[in-house]
Amino acid sequence: MIIFKRVAHLQNWVRTRKKENKVIGFIPTMGALHQGHLSLADKSKEECDITIVSIFVNPKQFNDPQDLLKYPRPIDEDLRLLLHHNIDVLFLPDVEDIYPSSNQEKLDFEPGELGNVMEGKFRPGHFAGVAEVMYRLLNIVSPDRLFMGQKDFQQLTIVRKLIHDAHLPVLLLRCLTSREPNGLAMSSRNLRLSSSARKQATIIFQTLQNSKIKFDHGESIEQIKKEAISELSLDNFKPEYFSIVDGLTLADINDQSESGFVVACCAVHVEGIRLIDNMIWKENK
């Protein structure tokens, strides 16, 4: 595995690979890697000639400075996992490499309503920070394919809009959410949960599943949401939202007939750690 820290070195290397007509897959991450990240890398390895993973804890997407400070950075373990998965390249820039003082230009991109709902409502500035780093990373790495997890459904939807609006020549692929055996969506944040909370947090996946059954049986959207919030309200658990939205516009739907692409998304605080998850309930192909 080649590790690049400097932008110019990575760019030179990628340029040469492109002259050789290699298809380049890219997986941007913030490290503390788990099977979810690695499943994206494995997908890229299946579909592309070269797989590049980046690890960069993007300060611009944290609205809470404590959250940024506490973000886990187990770099030795990350390196071990990437080597084990035969990743070709790790891009490991510093903040100054991505946001050089010589280029403080702000990205001119407006996620619009996509950025105002769900996560956007509770984490002001978060998606502007995500869009900024994704724009910079995609320009630096210039991959052919970008692999992102359905786990962060809203993020993926906003990045799709960014790629479209900024005419970025990359194909975005949505990859399935990897889950722990009890159904809890894998996340770097799970490491901060006590073992009992980690077990109890299976209720998030179960609620998404139970609610889908109600949805399939035609129960009203309002009722499903109300019952889901009550299911998620265990001791130590504080549900923030349980939204049922159109998968393209992320607008709330009030009735099944309003959308052919329905996604349920939720955020729950467990022992003060904020967990998110979602499930696609209907997707007309």
Ligand code: AMP
């Ligand atoms: P992060 O390091 O949290 O910024 O995530 C980097 C990428 O990994 C994003 O595209 C996430 O959606 C994806 N990801 C995170 N957790 C999972 C998971 N449990 N399953 C699949 N993809 C994931």
